[in-house]
Amino acid sequence: MLYHFGKYLLFMSTLVVRGESPRILINRTIDEAILIGINSIMIVAIVSTFIGAVTCVQVSYNLTSALIPRSTIGFMVREMTILELAPTITSIVLAGKVGSSIAGGLGTMQITEQVDALEVMGINSASYLVLPKILASLLVFPMLVTLAMFLSIAGGYVAGTLTGALTAQEYITGIRDAFIPYNIVFALIKSVVFAFLISSLSSFRGYNTAGGALEVGAASTTAVTNSVIAVLIADYVCAELLL
Amino acid sequence: MIEIHNIHKTFGDKKVLDGVSGVFETGKTNLLLGASGTGKSVLLKCIVGLVKPDIGSVTFDGTYFTNNKLDIRQEIRRKIGMLFQSSALFDSMNVQENVEFPLKMLTPDMSKSERMDRVNFCLKRVGLEGSNKKMPSELSGGMKKRVGIARAIAPNCTYLFCDEPNSGLDPLTALKIDELIKEITEEYNITTIIVTHDMNSVIEIGDKIMFLYEGKKLWEGTRDEIMDTDIRELNEFIFANRLMRDAKKVEEEEREEHQENRESK
Numbered sequence: 046m047l048y049h050f051g052k053y054l055l056f057m058s059t060l061v062v063r064g065e066s067p068r069i070l071i072n073r074t075i076d077e078a079i080l081i082g083i084n085s086i087m088i089v090a091i092v093s094t095f096i097g098a099v100t101c102v103q104v105s106y107n108l109t110s111a112l113i114p115r116s117t118i119g120f121m122v123r124e125m126t127i128l129e130l131a132p133t134i135t136s137i138v139l140a141g142k143v144g145s146s147i148a149g150g151l152g153t154m155q156i157t158e159q160v161d162a163l164e165v166m167g168i169n170s171a172s173y174l175v176l177p178k179i180l181a182s183l184l185v186f187p188m189l190v191t192l193a194m195f196l197s198i199a200g201g202y203v204a205g206t207l208t209g210a211l212t213a214q215e216y217i218t219g220i221r222d223a224f225i226p227y228n229i230v231f232a233l234i235k236s237v238v239f240a241f242l243i244s245s246l247s248s249f250r251g252y253n254t255a256g257g258a259l260e261v262g263a264a265s266t267t268a269v270t271n272s273v274i275a276v277l278i279a280d281y282v283c284a285e286l287l288l
Numbered sequence: 289m290i291e292i293h294n295i296h297k298t299f300g301d302k303k304v305l306d307g308v309s310g311v312f313e314t315g316k317t318n319l320l321l322g323a324s325g326t327g328k329s330v331l332l333k334c335i336v337g338l339v340k341p342d343i344g345s346v347t348f349d350g351t352y353f354t355n356n357k358l359d360i361r362q363e364i365r366r367k368i369g370m371l372f373q374s375s376a377l378f379d380s381m382n383v384q385e386n387v388e389f390p391l392k393m394l395t396p397d398m399s400k401s402e403r404m405d406r407v408n409f410c411l412k413r414v415g416l417e418g419s420n421k422k423m424p425s426e427l428s429g430g431m432k433k434r435v436g437i438a439r440a441i442a443p444n445c446t447y448l449f450c451d452e453p454n455s456g457l458d459p460l461t462a463l464k465i466d467e468l469i470k471e472i473t474e475e476y477n478i479t480t481i482i483v484t485h486d487m488n489s490v491i492e493i494g495d496k497i498m499f500l501y502e503g504k505k506l507w508e509g510t511r512d513e514i515m516d517t518d519i520r521e522l523n524e525f526i527f528a529n530r531l532m533r534d535a536k537k538v539e540e541e542e543r544e545e546h547q548e549n550r551e552s553k
Contacts, residue, residue, distance in 0.1 A: 063358065066396065158376035161338050165449075166390050167365035 056171065056249050060179070063173040073173070077181035081143050085189055088101030092138050092180020093193035096130050097122060105210035108213075115211040122201035124228070130195040132232045133280050136239035139186065140272035144247035147178055148268035151251030152261035160252070175248040179241065186240035187233045194232065233281050242275040289314050289477050290447065295344035296325070296516055297336055305341070306503040313495035314349075315477045317470050319484055323525060327503040328483040329373070330452055335481065336449055338359060339437075348447065357507035362458045366394050369440025371450040371469075375432035377424040383435050387411060390443045410438040412467060430461035434468070440525070441472060449475065450482040454489060462486070464495045487529040490514060 064070065104121045127203060154160050163170040198220060205211045209218075250268035254260050292310040297305040304327045312318040320328045333339040333345050337353065348364050377386050387407045391398055393426065398406075400546045411417050414434040424432060433453055440448055450469060454462035470493040473480040482489065490497055490511055497514060499507040501521045509517070 063362075065393070069393070085502075153379075157374050158372040159378055161333075161378040162370065162372060162378075163367060164338060165336050165368055166369045166393060167362045167368075168393055 046178070052253070053246075053249050056252065057245060059171045061172070063169045064176065069173075070177060070195065073177035074180045074184070077177045078185050079241045081178075081181050082185040082188065084214035085139060085142055085185075085188040086192070086288065088138060088142060089135055089189045089193050090196055093135060093197040094129060094200035094203075096134055097126060097197030099206035100125055100130065100197070101201035101205040102208060105205065105208070114215070114253075116215040116219035116222060118205060118211050119216040120222045121219075122205075123198055123220040123224075126169045126197040126201070127194055127228045127232050128281075131197055132235040132239065133276065135184070135190050135193040136236065136243065136276050137273055139189065139239075140243045140247075140276060141269050143182065144243050144272045145265040146249040147244060148251035148254075149261055149265045151175070151248060152254035152264040155252065155263060156217045156257060171252060172251060175245075178248055179244045179275045181239055182240040186243075186263070187236045194229075231287050232281075232288060235280065238279050238283060241277050242247060242279055243272040246271045246275055289349055289418065290335065292331075292335060295346075296338065296425045297330055297334060298342055299476060301352055304503050305334065305344075307489050308500070308503070308505045309504060310498050311390065311507060312479055313496060314479045315474060316480070317473050317493045318479070318481045319488060319490060319494040319497045320481060320500060321484060321494075321497050321525075322500035323485055323528075326500045327483075328500055331395045331500070332449055332481065334484050336370060342483040363498075366443070367446040369439050369443070369445030369448045371433065371448070371453055373451045374423075374454055374506075375429075375436040377427075377435055377439070378431055379424055381424075383411070383416065383422050383424075383427070384506050386424070386435055387438045387442050390439060406442060407438075410437075410442045413441070413472070414438045428463040429456050432464065433457070433465050437468060437472065441476070445474075446478055448478050450480070450481040452460065452483055452485070454484065456485050456498070458490065462488065463492060469493065485529075487526060501525075 047232075065073075099117060101122050104118045105115075108118060114247070151160075160170045160174070163173060202213070202216050205216050206213050247268040250264045250271065254264040291310075292312075293309050295305050295308045296303075308327075308331055320331060322328050330339060332345075334354075335342045338347075344354070346405050348367075351360065351364060353361060353364055378389065384404075384407055387410055388403055391403045391406060391549050393471065395403075398495060407420070408417065411419065416431065416438065418426075419431070419435075420524050424435070427435065448469070453469060457465065465488050469480060469482065470477070482493075484490070494511040494514075496510060498505055498506070499519070499522050507514075507517055507519045507522050514526070516520070
């Protein structure tokens, strides 16, 4: 465990030494951001919309007391979505999608000697391949989480009004009730932390792949598991420190 | 000229290289010959700096490489072109982008049109003009090797390293690749080191040969001298190679005969 952590820290330090020119770094980051962002929009949209819808239906199911106004459902959907579901669930989904893609891609490059080819040319392969992925994730994850927040609340609205759990007016009153803007900041900070953990851990696992196709698969699996665990731990730490 | 001195390398308990020294001359095709697992590829990786030797040093035209300052190592590495066993073309780039890549990275002052001229020149040199837009997955093994050579020579390399350039190729394509490497070596007067276990390559293009056995240099000489050697391990290697070639030849003849018989029926 400590050995791997040490290796991870050394790996991270190689990203910032002997880097390529800013122009190349910016171009590569934009390319990676497009790959990570555009390809993830659909899955984030589906997951977040349904999470919002399910949250609304289940809160409504549990809220049976006549003394509690129905607008509380909207309030709870908003709070759960912004504080926890959008950043964390979106990041866990992205750990599966983006994390495995990063680890698989780098692992394949490693076993097919493409990484060696970069090194022979005098290019810092870690910096060239990994740093843009991390920067792109830091850039794109907050955008995807913002999208997830919006769609999740919209999903709750659709589900709540279609099932007759509450009226549109009640839902809107609920989501506007006692709004704390800091919660949005908190969610975005979490998304940046998760983005860093997922992209760096997956890159670390992929970059250090040795062997053949079997090891690439194993690296992808390990990358996803490590990322998910790291996200959950970081989620708790962020909640303790920032709330 | 590349000089290696007393290279040792151990992986775990296994000693892969045991005090290998030698000189690889400019304008000649220098062959590292030996059976599988004798440390040829590891030696090549030690020379280019992909693997750090435990002991020993490598010198490129008088400039110390191993353990030297990062800047100096980088400067030398920018003069190196390498053809990998698997070709190591970048999957996400087409042929043109693969060849253009080292130019983009190593010569940022070069204009786009100059880069394209150089790419087209290199592709023409390896006989792949017009294949610019093909992806690596659309290329045959021989074509991949050619693109690998084009990418290696694109930035005007001074040193060319080839790790088993014939692996996975049919004898005719292998011969063409060998000839191409030799022509390029002589045309640009570069120092070329080729890792191989193929005696055909020795006969066709081996100007200078270093025979490795169990991590040690057992013999060094020219292709004219190799048949007269009294080193038992080298003779066994040559004999095994000849047997393999004969067996392949017989197999091919039988297949042709079988084919002819079927057609006549």
